Amino acid sequence: xxxxxxxxxxxxxxxxxxxxxxxxxxxxxxxxxxxxxxxxxxxxxxxxxxxxxxxxxxxxxxxxxxxxxxxxxxxxxxxxxxxxxxxxxxxxxxxxxxxxxxxxxxxxxxxxxxxxxxxxxxxxxxxxxxxxxxxxxxxxxxxxxxxxxxxxxxxxxxxxxxxxxxxxxxxxxxxxxxxxxxxxxxxxxxxxxxxxxxxxxxxxxxxxxxxxxxxxxxxxxxxxxxxxxxxxxxxxxxxxxxxxxxxxxxxxxxxxxxxxxxxxxxxxxxxxxxxxxxxxxxxxxxxxxxxxxxxxxxxxx
Ligand code: ATP
Numbered sequence: 597x598x599x600x601x602x603x604x605x606x607x608x609x610x611x612x613x614x615x616x617x618x619x620x621x622x623x624x625x626x627x628x629x630x631x632x633x634x635x636x637x638x639x640x641x642x643x644x645x646x647x648x649x650x651x652x653x654x655x656x657x658x659x660x661x662x663x664x665x666x667x668x669x670x671x672x673x674x675x676x677x678x679x680x681x682x683x684x685x686x687x688x689x690x691x692x693x694x695x696x697x698x699x700x701x702x703x704x705x706x707x708x709x710x711x712x713x714x715x716x717x718x719x720x721x722x723x724x725x726x727x728x729x730x731x732x733x734x735x736x737x738x739x740x741x742x743x744x745x746x747x748x749x750x751x752x753x754x755x756x757x758x759x760x761x762x763x764x765x766x767x768x769x770x771x772x773x774x775x776x777x778x779x780x781x782x783x784x785x786x787x788x789x790x791x792x793x794x795x796x797x798x799x800x801x802x803x804x805x806x807x808x809x810x811x812x813x814x815x816x817x818x819x820x821x822x823x824x825x826x827x828x829x830x831x832x833x834x835x836x837x838x839x840x841x842x843x844x845x846x847x848x849x850x851x852x853x854x855x856x857x858x859x860x861x862x863x864x865x866x867x868x869x870x871x872x873x874x875x876x877x878x879x880x881x882x883x884x885x886x887x888x889x890x891x892x893x894x895x896x897x
Pocket of ligand 1: 648649704705724725790792837841844
């Protein structure tokens with residue numbers, strides 16, 4: 597591979613929430629000289645680390661992560677696709693100048709599009725996935741797109757389990773602190789407040805204040821039922837997000853992006869059956885190893 601060619605390559609890891617994009621990106625980044633550019637719409641902000649599912653510094657295994665917890669939402673306001681394009685373009689060229697490969701990871705189709713598209717004259721700010729049908733497929737980088745996919749019914753079961761783990765693992769307290777700080781949804785900074793979990797828990801925290809904590813959640817009928825309502829809305833909206841993310845990836849494939857799909861469904865079935873050993877074997881066989889081969893071939897080209 598010539599230096600010029602290398603300077604234009606980007607690996608893009610796509611997929612809906614919960615499918616293991618971050619895990620795969622760390623595995624790739626520890627195998628190839630590369631650095632990660634976060635393309636998740638909510639993880640670009642500081643704050644709500646558990647609610648938005650950011651990798652902890654320990655989980656990042658020393659891999660350089662860019663545009664992760666990068667913008668203070670109280671200062672930046674909502675980061676538009678156009679602003680993301682500016683920040684991500686500069687980040688990608690800095691990574692290239694270190695003779696390393698950017699690995700863009702997300703989440704957000706419109707952020708990925710903002711980073712890689714050759715034509716971003718009319719930035720997209722809509723939730724209707726049909727915007728993709730009207731864009732030009734041309735790219736300004738040589739892109740290797742990898743899509744980690746999980747059959748939706750299996751993913752939905754997993755997202756329910758993950759949400760309970762998140763709630764018990766700090767999300768409830770994080771949201772309590774958030775509402776303690778901002779009192780209402782509309783007084784919270786634009787952008788970050790759209791994180792799934794924030795609007796869904798507003799009524800709960802307005803009614804009960806930010807009195808924390810786990811066990812108390814389960815005492816009192818009204819408290820219990822409002823908590824359950826918020827939990828269910830959070831789960832439903834997470835599943836809806838996953839569904840929309842998959843729709844958008846399919847549309848991008850439809851307009852001609854060469855996206856390689858890796859099916860992680862069996863991995864998640866094993867995880868749901870609490871067979872973690874099998875899940876890891878399947879992950880390596882169905883996702884990690886094929887992804888390594890794809891990236892290796894791409895970098896050699
Ligand atoms: P669009 O701009 O078309 O809405 P997108 O592809 O740019 O879509 P998504 O990543 O699909 O953006 O995010 C859509 C919405 O999903 C966000 O506005 C937010 O409400 C929620 N969301 C996305 N990522 C997260 C996250 N990490 N944590 C919590 N909520 C999230």
